[in-house]
Amino acid sequence: MEGTTYQIKNMVCPRCITVISSELEALGVKFGIDKLGEITILDQGPVDMAAIKQVLEKHDFEMIQDKDELVVEQVKLAVLDLVHGRETTNNLRNSDYIAERIGQSYSSLSKIFSKREGVTIEKFIILQKIGKVKELLEYGDMNLSEIARKLGYSSVHHLSNQFKAITGMTVNEYKDTEEKERNS
Structure with missing residues (x-):
């Protein structure tokens, strides 16, 4: 998958994947999820990262920035x-x-x-x-x-x-x- 991979905090079960998937689809974001705790935003031009972060936080997920x-x-x-x-x-x-x-x-x-x-x-x-x-x-x-x-x-x-x-x-x-x- 060509794109940028992000680690997601609190993404611990298949239901989490379902929630994140439906929210990202609603935003029109092209993405892939290979495993729990990780999403890849596919290269598709400009992406509204603020909107993605807001949607994740709405469901108690967050992008992990710190190593x-x-x-x-x-x-x-x-x-x-x-x-x-x-x-x-x-x-x-x-x-x-x-x-x-x-x-x-x-x-x-x-x-x-x-x-x-x-x-x-x-x-x-x-x-x-x-x-x-x-x-x-x-x-x-x-x-x-x-x-x-x-x-x-x-x-x-x-x-x-x-x-x-x-x-x-x-x-x-x-x-x-x-x-x-x-x-x-």
Whole structure:
């Protein structure tokens, strides 16, 4: 694709692509989207970048201008893919997966991420995993052993301890709370 590629912050799911696509089409902009977090504005003469930025911001997206901000967004997308997008059946460590995907050393990624976000990549991964655990518990299709396996936990005990540390409640307490909310 010939054009200029821009990184887009908060573009994290297929629905985001749909929203951005319909907005850019309404503006008459020729574009391409090869992957989450990235759009290419195709060469077509003058483009009203202010209008594009305004449309993106209307939906809580924004063009990333800063190099460190781009790294943070790439790490977030890699973590989201790691936690939400694939089974953890291979033996690749999270840090190796992220470094390989972004093409930088994990050490430098970690420094930039921690400085910008105020949380380590490891903590961000844990928070995403606990969010996914909650989602899977709400669906009720999987038991805790299956959830632990799916998310790459070494044991149900490890998942349970992490869940309690993050949420302040046990998995059973959380499930009871969810049941009460659904029944009321």
